[in-house]
Amino acid sequence: MGDTLIYLVPAFGVLGLLYTFWKSAWVAKQEVGTERMDRIAKAIADGAMAFLKAEYRVLIIFVLA
Structure with a gap:
């Protein structure tokens, strides 16, 4: 389990950043x-x-x- 967390935590961090950039771009496109x-x-x-x-x-x- 500990070995899995070493990869899982940064992966979720990257996913969170990607989601943030995606939503930010969507908001910027709105009128x-x-x-x-x-x-x-x-x-x-x-x-x-x-x-x-x-x-x-x-x-x-x-x-x-």
Whole structure:
């Protein structure tokens, strides 16, 4: 059983990544919708990136320490 897990765990990891890329491509192909929906989506994306930038600034202190 232990020998099987050595191959099974990375295989499922690769399958998970492939599924993620497939679903990501599907989402990217979908229509944006109306102009208002596009503006809202961009505002959400900008806010998310601002949050991540602030989060990484805090986390870098703990990573480097």
